[in-house]
Amino acid sequence: MSNTLPSLAAVTGARLTNGRLVDLVVVDGVVTAVTDSAGDLSVQGSPASGRVLDVAGQVLVPGLVDAHVHLDKAYLLDAGESARGGVGAGAGVAGAIAAMAEVRQRIDAQTVLDGARRAVNTLVRKGVVAVRAHAEIDRDGGLALVELHQRLRQEFADVLDLQITAFPQYGLSGGVRADMAAAAAGAAVQVIAGCPYVEDDPLAHLDAVFGLADQHGLPVDLHLDFDDDPSGSLIAAVADRTRTLGMQGLVTIGHVTKLAAMSSDDRARAFAELADAGVALVVMPATDLYLGGAHEESASLGSRSLAPIAEAAAAGVRTAVTNNNIANDFAPYGNGSLIQAAWLAGIIGRLPGPPARALLLDAITTAPAAILGRAPHGPEVGHAAHLAVLDTTDPRRAIHDGPAVLATISGGMLTYSAQPFARADDLILQGVHP
Numbered sequence: 001m002s003n004t005l006p007s008l009a010a011v012t013g014a015r016l017t018n019g020r021l022v023d024l025v026v027v028d029g030v031v032t033a034v035t036d037s038a039g040d041l042s043v044q045g046s047p048a049s050g051r052v053l054d055v056a057g058q059v060l061v062p063g064l065v066d067a068h069v070h071l072d073k074a075y076l077l078d079a080g081e082s083a084r085g086g087v088g089a090g091a092g093v094a095g096a097i098a099a100m101a102e103v104r105q106r107i108d109a110q111t112v113l114d115g116a117r118r119a120v121n122t123l124v125r126k127g128v129v130a131v132r133a134h135a136e137i138d139r140d141g142g143l144a145l146v147e148l149h150q151r152l153r154q155e156f157a158d159v160l161d162l163q164i165t166a167f168p169q170y171g172l173s174g175g176v177r178a179d180m181a182a183a184a185a186g187a188a189v190q191v192i193a194g195c196p197y198v199e200d201d202p203l204a205h206l207d208a209v210f211g212l213a214d215q216h217g218l219p220v221d222l223h224l225d226f227d228d229d230p231s232g233s234l235i236a237a238v239a240d241r242t243r244t245l246g247m248q249g250l251v252t253i254g255h256v257t258k259l260a261a262m263s264s265d266d267r268a269r270a271f272a273e274l275a276d277a278g279v280a281l282v283v284m285p286a287t288d289l290y291l292g293g294a295h296e297e298s299a300s301l302g303s304r305s306l307a308p309i310a311e312a313a314a315a316g317v318r319t320a321v322t323n324n325n326i327a328n329d330f331a332p333y334g335n336g337s338l339i340q341a342a343w344l345a346g347i348i349g350r351l352p353g354p355p356a357r358a359l360l361l362d363a364i365t366t367a368p369a370a371i372l373g374r375a376p377h378g379p380e381v382g383h384a385a386h387l388a389v390l391d392t393t394d395p396r397r398a399i400h401d402g403p404a405v406l407a408t409i410s411g412g413m414l415t416y417s418a419q420p421f422a423r424a425d426d427l428i429l430q431g432v433h434p
Helices: 077-083 092-106 109-125 144-155 176-185 202-216 235-244 264-277 285-291 309-314 338-348 353-362 366-371
Strands: 008-015 021-027 030-036 051-054 059-062 064-069 128-136 161-167 191-194 220-224 251-255 279-283 319-321 387-390 405-410 413-417
Touching: 008 387, 051 413, 064 109, 064 251, 064 279, 064 319, 064 338, 064 366, 077 092, 092 285, 109 128, 109 144, 109 405, 109 413, 128 144, 128 366, 128 405, 144 161, 161 176, 176 202, 191 202, 202 220, 202 235, 220 235, 235 251, 235 264, 235 279, 264 279, 264 309, 279 309, 279 366, 285 338, 309 319, 309 353, 319 338, 319 366, 338 353
Parallel strands: 008 051, 064 128, 128 161, 161 191, 191 220, 220 251, 251 279, 279 319
Antiparallel strands: 008 021, 008 059, 021 030, 059 387, 387 405, 405 413
16 A cells, blocks of 8 residues: 555644644654744755655644454444444443454444444544554454454555454453464464453453463453443553563453542552552543443442543553554444543543643553553654644644644655645545555
């Protein structure tokens, strides 16, 4: 695909989040100079080849990174509702899991692939340059969805860095553990995922997942504590295993809505555990809020069903905001916008002021990039030129206004550009996939 993507030599007239108006020089996919904007398309030090993208004062941020997304479930909402005669799935997490299992039985591989491709296209158009995608492995499908993700990874290599997990959505029985081991041994996946709350013995599930990860030298990513009951958290168990295996900085937990229902003292202890063990936290507003509070007993807890990211960050926990699901029974209103997800997290978390806005932007850019183990990227000298241009000239409004993405730049290549702001008529690329 690289032969169809414009390679940029410079980005001019870009507004950084500190308010500075700058020109950037890009060489071999790396930012080599950031200078005060000259106000024209001539940028000193830019290579002779490549194009100049003038963004006319729009805000430029590091490319967005989604640390938790399910491409193999994307855009399956219509299939699910059709199978149920137009009604929604059952209540809560269990209802969504059961609904997706039913959908899997009714659709073919092409439908899944089409939805996943559409999701990649959506994400790139919304400024995303890298994702961690959870590929389901179950007793019936084996490694079919891992292989689908490998295909996507190759097909979209020039526009999206796709990190694949081996994800046992329905547990480890029926040969799933062996399939996960085979995928890890064959380098088909880069992360071992887990979902202990679907098992009768969640601690045994954790032991198996950590054991596989340790054996193959891979990170761990867990769906964890996904309910509104503050009791029975597995955070301490995860932290203990992380420290025992020396995996600090290599373990991520997602959802963890129990945190929202805990007392402030219990939550502080939980965050201290995570910080000490170097375990990252990712939250998913479009899913966590939709599925949370689905049972009568939840209402009495007063939970907001979203882990409080500001508290986590203040305690030293690396924290990210993610999409998780796009247009399916887990997130019918999920639309692939990390900016909107951060905006929603700000509302739910009651996060005012400049520090909160900076936290939210970091939670969809640099923090998830670090979770994925990526080198620094963004509009700084020496960083990879993975960038996003937002439809606002005021950096303070980058989250509040929920601005559209006007351009996505991956490794110095223009992978998506909307027409209104570009001055050079050869810079327009209307999408990455039909």
